[in-house]
Amino acid sequence: MNLPSNAELASILNITLENADLTERLRIVAAHEGRAVFTTSLGIEDQVITAAIGLARLPIDVSTLETGRLFKETVDLIAETEERFGIAIQRFTPRQDDVDAYTAKFGLNGFYESVEARHACCHVRKLVPLAEALVDARFWVTGLRRGQSGNRATTPFAEYDAERDLIKINPLADWSIEAINAYVDAESVPTNPLHARGYPSIGCEPCTRAIKPGEPERAGRWWWENDEKRECGLHVPEATASAIPTPA
Numbered sequence: 001m002n003l004p005s006n007a008e009l010a011s012i013l014n015i016t017l018e019n020a021d022l023t024e025r026l027r028i029v030a031a032h033e034g035r036a037v038f039t040t041s042l043g044i045e046d047q048v049i050t051a052a053i054g055l056a057r058l059p060i061d062v063s064t065l066e067t068g069r070l071f072k073e074t075v076d077l078i079a080e081t082e083e084r085f086g087i088a089i090q091r092f093t094p095r096q097d098d099v100d101a102y103t104a105k106f107g108l109n110g111f112y113e114s115v116e117a118r119h120a121c122c123h124v125r126k127l128v129p130l131a132e133a134l135v136d137a138r139f140w141v142t143g144l145r146r147g148q149s150g151n152r153a154t155t156p157f158a159e160y161d162a163e164r165d166l167i168k169i170n171p172l173a174d175w176s177i178e179a180i181n182a183y184v185d186a187e188s189v190p191t192n193p194l195h196a197r198g199y200p201s202i203g204c205e206p207c208t209r210a211i212k213p214g215e216p217e218r219a220g221r222w223w224w225e226n227d228e229k230r231e232c233g234l235h236v237p238e239a240t241a242s243a244i245p246t247p248a
């Protein structure tokens with residue numbers, strides 16, 4: 001019997017995962033043939049997934065992209081999380097040659113000057129390390145949630161990533177922030193102290209600010225760009241991300 005292609009399996013899993021709880025969703029994915037990789041930003045959603053993987057001892061590799069521009073609180077949380085759940089989080093860092101070339105062309109903080117420069121920085125510091133983290137992976141587990149932004153409102157449980165030829169798994173797609181917080185409390189999950197200071201979504205330090213009451217959860221990310229769908233390119237095709245116009 002022929003095994004389903006990645007695209008076919010993504011469609012099947014999108015239905016299968018719907019009625020399972022978080023741990024079961026991850027267990028189902030891990031039971032399939034092929035390497036499963038979870039990339040964590042150490043944000044609160046990702047901490048819930050890390051906890052589920054660690055507590056159930058699931059064979060899913062946990063990786064993070066250490067961009068070199070993270071908050072100290074985020075970097076400290078990596079080790080704290082490893083200790084809490086007895087797991088190893090693999091760090092993927094940018095290539096120094098790429099960082100040097102970016103800095104020579106745009107300046108270290110050139111990302112404030114144009115969308116092109118910002119995407120170039122995210123490419124060097126996030127997308128290249130992400131590609132390394134996903135080498136040989138069949139499944140890529142993420143912490144995307146429909147409630148995080150309009151851009152993520154239709155996030156499925158499983159989808160085929162044609163650009164990377166892998167199956168993207170979003171086991172928290174239908175979770176509310178209240179459910180996330182309840183899980184964190186119930187399982188004593190360590191979280192980034194910045195969340196309590198008005199940062200619901202945390203990325204690189206120079207590109208993240210606290211949000212004001214009533215603002216969307218991701219309003220503090222690349223706040224100087226005037227586009228509601230701004231993303232770093234991790235979760236949208238790079239061509240699409242690069243096509244976002246420079247704000248007036």
Ligand code: SF4
Nearest residue numbers: 111121122125204207
């Ligand atoms: S979020 Fe900012 S500092 Fe981080 S990689 Fe993107 S542009 Fe560079």
